[in-house]
Amino acid sequence: MSASFEKGYNALKEQVDSTVASFFSSCVHCGMCADACLFYTETGAPERTPIHKAEPLRRVWKQEYTLLGRIGKLFGIGAKVTDEMLEQWETLVYDSCTLCGRCSMVCPVGNDIADMIRKTREGMAAAGHAPPGLIGATKRAVTIGSPMGVKLPALQAQITHVEKDTGLKIPVDVEGADYMLLLSSMEIMNFPEFIDAVAKIFKHANVSWTISSEAFEATNSGIQIGSSDIAAELVQRIVDAAAKLKVKNVISPECGHAYMAIRWDGPNLIGKSYDFKVVHILELLDDLRQQGRLKVSGRLSQRLTYHDPCQISRRGGVIDEPRNLINMIADNFTEMPDTGKMNWCCGAGGGVSSNERADEIRLQVFQRKKDQLDAIHVDGMISACSNCRIHLEDGLEEYHMDMPVLSLTETLAENLEDN
Amino acid sequence: MMTETELLTWVRGPGFQIATIIFVVGVMLRLFEIIMLGRKANLAEAKGSEMSSGLRTVFSRTLPDASTFKRSTFTITAGYIFHIGLFVVIFLFAPHILLFKEVLGISWPALPSTVIDATAVITIITLVIVLVHRLKDPVKRFLSNFDDYLGWFVTILPLVTGYIAFHRVGMSAPALIAIHILSVELLMVVFPFTKLMHMFTLVLARWYNGAISGYRGVQS
Numbered sequence: 001m002s003a004s005f006e007k008g009y010n011a012l013k014e015q016v017d018s019t020v021a022s023f024f025s026s027c028v029h030c031g032m033c034a035d036a037c038l039f040y041t042e043t044g045a046p047e048r049t050p051i052h053k054a055e056p057l058r059r060v061w062k063q064e065y066t067l068l069g070r071i072g073k074l075f076g077i078g079a080k081v082t083d084e085m086l087e088q089w090e091t092l093v094y095d096s097c098t099l100c101g102r103c104s105m106v107c108p109v110g111n112d113i114a115d116m117i118r119k120t121r122e123g124m125a126a127a128g129h130a131p132p133g134l135i136g137a138t139k140r141a142v143t144i145g146s147p148m149g150v151k152l153p154a155l156q157a158q159i160t161h162v163e164k165d166t167g168l169k170i171p172v173d174v175e176g177a178d179y180m181l182l183l184s185s186m187e188i189m190n191f192p193e194f195i196d197a198v199a200k201i202f203k204h205a206n207v208s209w210t211i212s213s214e215a216f217e218a219t220n221s222g223i224q225i226g227s228s229d230i231a232a233e234l235v236q237r238i239v240d241a242a243a244k245l246k247v248k249n250v251i252s253p254e255c256g257h258a259y260m261a262i263r264w265d266g267p268n269l270i271g272k273s274y275d276f277k278v279v280h281i282l283e284l285l286d287d288l289r290q291q292g293r294l295k296v297s298g299r300l301s302q303r304l305t306y307h308d309p310c311q312i313s314r315r316g317g318v319i320d321e322p323r324n325l326i327n328m329i330a331d332n333f334t335e336m337p338d339t340g341k342m343n344w345c346c347g348a349g350g351g352v353s354s355n356e357r358a359d360e361i362r363l364q365v366f367q368r369k370k371d372q373l374d375a376i377h378v379d380g381m382i383s384a385c386s387n388c389r390i391h392l393e394d395g396l397e398e399y400h401m402d403m404p405v406l407s408l409t410e411t412l413a414e415n416l417e418d419n
Numbered sequence: 420m421m422t423e424t425e426l427l428t429w430v431r432g433p434g435f436q437i438a439t440i441i442f443v444v445g446v447m448l449r450l451f452e453i454i455m456l457g458r459k460a461n462l463a464e465a466k467g468s469e470m471s472s473g474l475r476t477v478f479s480r481t482l483p484d485a486s487t488f489k490r491s492t493f494t495i496t497a498g499y500i501f502h503i504g505l506f507v508v509i510f511l512f513a514p515h516i517l518l519f520k521e522v523l524g525i526s527w528p529a530l531p532s533t534v535i536d537a538t539a540v541i542t543i544i545t546l547v548i549v550l551v552h553r554l555k556d557p558v559k560r561f562l563s564n565f566d567d568y569l570g571w572f573v574t575i576l577p578l579v580t581g582y583i584a585f586h587r588v589g590m591s592a593p594a595l596i597a598i599h600i601l602s603v604e605l606l607m608v609v610f611p612f613t614k615l616m617h618m619f620t621l622v623l624a625r626w627y628n629g630a631i632s633g634y635r636g637v638q639s
Contacts, residue, residue: 019631021453022623028614029567030498031558035490046561066452068612104632105639106487108498109617110480110625112632264635267462277464317466317636338486341637 005083008127012060012081015119021065023116024058026109027051033103033113038344038368039096039361050103053092054116056081056123083127090129093120095358099257100310100345114315121226130225131355138221142230145237147221147354148185152213155183158192159211168199173245174210179284180247180276181211182218182238182262184255186386194254194386197413201285204416205293209251215241218253220261224351231261232269238262242276249277251284254407256311256349256385263316280312281409282384286321289328295417296329302379303332306408307369307392308343309385322384322408329415336372344368348391366395373401380404382411427597430604438604439522445611446619453623465634472633473626479638480625497549504542508535508578532585539582546575570613576602 033050034040040048059081062069072078101114124130130138137147144151159170171177179202187194202209215237222231242250252259263278279287288294306326312318319340326333338344347365352358369392373381380403383389392405421429461469483495509515513529520526530538550571553559580602584595610616617624632639 016456017458018453018456018623019458019627021456022620022627025449025453025620026617026624028570028617029559029562029564030491030494031556031562032487032491032494034558036487040558041490044557046558049558049562052562065456067448104628106483106491107628108480108483108495109621110476110628112628115631264463267464268459271462273462273464314637315635319637341639342484342486 003126003128005086005127008083008086008123008125008129009060009081011126012057012120012123013064015057015122016061016065019112020057020061020116020119023109023111023113024061027111028109030108032106032108033111036102036106037097038100038102038347038365039098042365042367043361047092048096050097050113050117051111053089053097054113054120056086056089057116057120060123081123086124086127086129089120090124090131091357093117093124094131094134094351094355095361097350098310098345098347098352099315099350101315102310102342102345105314105342118226122228123226125226131351131357133355133357134221134225134351137351137354138225138227138230141217141219141221141234145215146185146188146217147219148189150185150188150217152216155188155211155213155216158188158195162192162196162199166196166199168203170195170199171210173213174208176246177210178208178247179210179249179251179279180242180245181209181216181251181253182258183211183216183253184219184258184386185217186219186255186390187253188216190390191386191407191410193410194407197407197410198281200413200416201288201294201409204295204418205288207284207288210245210247212241212245214244218255218258218262220258220265221351221354223257223261223265224354228269231265232271235262235266235269239266239270239274242274247276249279249284250274252278252280254281254384254386254389254409256309256316256387257351259316259318260311280316280318280321282312282318282321282325285409285412286324289325294328294412296412296415297417298415300330300411300415301332302330303334303377304330304380304382304406305334305336305373305376305378306339307336307346307381307383307388307405308340309383309388310343310345310349312384313343314341322382325408325412326382329412334376334378337375338372344372346388346391346395348387348394349385353387353391362391363395363398366391366398369395370399370401373403378403380406382406382408384408423591423593423597427593427600430597430600434604435600438607442607442610445608446616449611449616450619450623453620461634463634466636467633469630469634472638473628473630476629476632476639477622477625480628493552497545497552501542501545501549504538504545505574505578507538508542508581511535536582536585539578539585543575543578543582546571546578566613569609570615573602573606573609573613574615577606 063073103113141147347362511530512535580599584599
């Protein structure tokens, strides 16, 4: 896609709706969003205050959609958005924000600031001011089908491995299956144990499922970079594959933004409701638990905690499910201070992990997670997002903390009765 | 040159009418400007209700959670004090209630004027502290623009002029009251075009916040 300032400006204009207008009209510059943002609390840099990151969008709203702003624009008064300004905002919007949405939960006037920043990214990307790392990932997602460049043969190789290890058949392209499983590239490349775990659990609970060879990638770089067109194209691939295989449900894997993309943004991106249901893997597992289809053997006695991936918990609504599942297998489940919908982000979501330029800051702000963990002295941390997981491991290493980071699905699979 | 009585008559009559019209029309215009933008229907399958969650957030956002209170203690405490103070002074002072009765036709019980007097002092002091904090706190100073200082100024001015008028300091009563009413009229005229609009728009903003979250099954 060719980028230009004009396209960026128009993209920002398109983002303004009654929510954005009421949010900007309500901001009193109280600064409480800064206190809720790990990129501010751990760096003390005032320019990283969440609402300030949405300044380009505010200026467009003011100048284009308010009477005073429009009069001001006629006379050349009022702050304008320029290409230089967008360039300057790039590191604020992409490197210093994971779209975690904690700010949106504390804003006293009720601004959904994370959504305002997400919308600002639409303009940034269209104007060509997105980080090179994310641009690369997005290009690979469009051309290859995966932000990490994972092609079908790589998946097939992992499937062969998993089949050999487990002795279970991994169903690919099975028409009429109940569930179609999506995977993140990170799961395919770094955590193939996830496929292993899903296969075991589904065998155990007798779930009919399949993977599509045409649309197995769950992640959506279009969402992260802020390009609705690309995001829609990536969603459409999944919708087409689900239709082709006539599946009733699509499973979003252990990946935060993938769930946001396919579950909440997807239908709005393609402008059409789905003919299938989207469930997060944890929702499905908790459903199986409720139906009594999961029999666990022993219980874990270690002190364990759960890191809520922002897009799954706070922004996604899957909060109780992981806790129900952990309590089924663990005797010593301990919550971090600030948990569930108020959890602190790991520091690498929202495209930050694809953006090498942000490597230093994402590790710096991990201090927040460290403080949370230091308060509870646990033996291990469970999570449900492979992106969180990689970064949590990185952060723990950086801060010389020794504790395993476990996938909830994998931990559950390991504790099934016939395992 | 107007006499004091003429000035008082003007600010109570035409002045007040002009200010009221600008205030009402301005607020309506701003709200219309926002609402007419509309928003797209959500095509994703809902996990919870927009309406009930939105309504709940309109009220629940008034109270911070414990951890947020700990992190933003000053902002929240000072905010509470001056907002409640403004409410008490504006709406529970007997002469003000008389005015509301005249304009709106409804009235309610007043608080003793000594209580109003003390509340005004507390509110003025808090607003001064809030300004100092805004100038000193790195985040607030960084975020602040003309709108923030103008909003502060037109808010504290009626408190100060009202306090002086109540205690009849310096000038004659008609002059002091005229100045007080003028300062309120300044507030009313400026109101729709500054961040003071949050008084109305926060209902929308909170509702949207709650609705967006509630749709996904999260109570925000």
